[in-house]
Amino acid sequence: MATRGLGRELWAQAFHEVTGVEMREQASVTGSTERVILRETARLHDLPYSDELFASFAAALGAVHVRRAAELRERGHALPGAAAVLARLADEGVRQTVVTGNVRAAAEVKLAVFGLDSYLRLEDGAYGEDGERRPELLRAALARSVTPPDRAVFLGDTPTDVEGGLGAGVRTVAVATGRASGAELRNSGADAVLEGLADTAKALDAIL
Template identity: 90%
Template sequence: MPELVLWDIDHTLMATRGLGRELWAQAFHEVTGIEMREQASVTGSTERVILRETARLHDITYSDELFESFAAALGAVHVRRAAELRERGHALPGAAAVLARLADKGVRQTVVTGNVRAAAEVKLAVFGLDGYLRLEDGAYAEDGEERPELLRAALARSATRPDKAAFLGDTPADVEGGLGAGVRVVAVATGRTSATELRGSGADTVLEGLADTEKAFAAISCARTGGVAG
């Protein structure tokens, strides 16, 4: 059993069903004064990278100051539209049950996400998942650009060795980041990437989803297997 379980958020624990892009575009407009015509790829990326590349697509000069303003705006937009997020989005099947099962066993849990922290906190609270997580130990877009960097930040904050942790995510970038940080990776095929692709990325275990609580709990608990659980 790992001492610490690190969770990706979007498409691993929840889905916002298109609202996430709307909120992002609103924050982008508020900060830059420009309507977003095109957004850079978001799959497996972090808000800092997405903003830099989206700014480039709109001929806007990126800076740390721009990111800080955008992060504040994005968090505020999530707060203002939390009710809409609750109505349109949802926690993925089994997410709350698996979080609760791990918490009952005394396993520490937090998040490693490309979201800015304020937005992540709103999302998790809206779907009732925040109570299982030590968000102060997590890592967010403010902490870096790439997954290994974020994972190392979360491990340091929680004072946990990589070999005592497991990371759950839904993209090849999550898998590569987890392996790069030296943690065991359980990939879930609940996003845009198939179980076959996730296994090919090198995930230690691949789940079709979290709906089967017992199967998910066993996958998180067990040693490295390289298998696929249905």
Template identity: 70%
Template sequence: MPELVLWDIDHTLMATRGLGGELWGEAFEQVTGVALREQASVTGATERVILKETARLHDVVYDETLFTRFADALGDVHVRRAAEMRKRGHALPGAGAVLAALADQGVRQSVVTGNVRRAAEVKLAVFGLNAYVRLDEGAYGEDGEGRPELLRAALERANVSPDGAVFLGDTPADVAGGREAGVRVVAVATGRTSASDLHAAGAHIVLEGLSHTDRVLAAIGA
């Protein structure tokens, strides 16, 4: 088993069934005073990049102050509507069992996600996954714009070399980020990207999902 397993969150461990977009739009309008008409592509992107591109679509000037205010607002709205997320969303099949099995084997786990940290914390707690991950060893939307940058931040915080870690994600951006950071990538076809496209992106192993715990553990430990 690797020393550290890093997880993407959205569509890898859980799905919010459309609520995530609603919360994002609420936070955007709160900090900009502009109703959200169109959101930039979110697949594999970090909140910093999504906000920057969405602000441009609305002729809103982007700067770091705007991002900081937006991150705070997005965290607040996740906290406020956590119960709604629990009702509408769900952990993906097998996610909890895999995290628990890794924890039982003493494997350190954390997250590398484009979500801002407070939103990530809410999502993990809502679906009962927070007990298995070391949040302080992860990386979040506040930490950079791209997956390679986030992965390097997480590795530094965990004091683990790239060859001692495995990253699980569901997008080509996750795969490319892992490869650029020197981390082995196990991709899961639980999001919008097919297994064949994840293979084509360069994932070391591709799984259809997390339902078969032994199969997932074997892939992580390969």
């Protein structure tokens, strides 16, 4: 999903709320988790990092998303074809969840705002609170859903996602809807690469 810059605004607002410092610069977010982004952003501002800071930040970020959900709906959008693919997979009886570096409360707001949450078993997922790296998150989700790695498929849009899938032993379908090109995702070792999700049949073939 795309937030057209609002995601960074919400992040900066939560950062200011918990640190009292205006965010001048944010660490790289591509393929990273909120815990890592916060730690590196705190370092850029000469602030000490701790688990307590992350817990406060996670709560603040979730609350900011709740308060500004209507604005998120107006400015952002789900990726073309995403809802149709989720709906078709649900029709096929596929159990679906989300593995994301976002904190859970923020992820739930984003998914609900764009009408994607009804297809997902969010309790089976893994979020920014569950680890720093994609393999950790994937293993957490597999454990919660009681799913063996060889029965799972992971969709991601960064080389870090692909590396995470490989690290967790999960088949990975990469979608070139982020900053990484299809070639970059193939070179990262993805099992299949899609240029987007608008072609439902093609997406289902790659996933199933």
